[in-house]
Amino acid sequence: MARNTETTIIKKYANRRLYNTGTSMYVTLENLAAMVKGGEDFTVQDAKTGDDITHQVLTQIIFEQENKGGQNLMPATFLRQLIRFYGDQMQMVIPAYLEQSMAALSREQESFRGEANPMAQTTRMIEEQVRRNTEMFREAMGMFNPFLAGAAPSGAPGAKPAQQSEAQEGSSDDLAAMRREIAEMQKKLEALSGAKAK
Secondary structure (H helix, E strand, C coil): CCCCCCCEEEEECCCCCEEECCCCEEECHHHHHHHHHCCCCEEEEECCCCCECHHHHHHHHHHHHHHCCCCCCCCHHHHHHHHHHCCCHHHHCHHHHHHHHHHHHHHHHHHHCCCCCHHHHHHHHHHHHHHHHHHHHHHHHHHHCHHHHCCCCCCCCCCCHHHHHHHHHHHHHHHHHHHHHHHHHHHHHHHHHHHHHC
């Protein structure tokens, strides 16, 4: 069956009912979840104001799916860490990072699906994803941290092995230098506060 490339408009009414304008039928969150799984694109609009509330409705779908027995995709540790990022200076990096991570995972899943040993393949896929996530995170952090900006990620395209090790040594040298400077500043502050106390 050919995939529908048009975006369907779903209208949400005050009574919380969802109306699919493409099929002229009322739908449930379960129906919308099936549309997502089937690759159908849709936008949810508030029927009264016309505001785009797709993000809220997708979050509701995830909440419903997570409440079903045995379907938890998000471990409690992940959820706690995610909550900690709200209001943090890292908040602006997280959405793009998560989006790229999920896109990479989706690309990889097809190649691992028909393998003879699914458990070994899954482990390998997770390890590869963690490696890529670490690289992406270092690249994102390089935009905000001048000490990491010059360091090429260990698996960055175009970075030669010698350059990679030099970059890693350089970043660890920078970190060691920062630690020394902080320790010296602490000593000076302690000496100053001790002199004032006398």
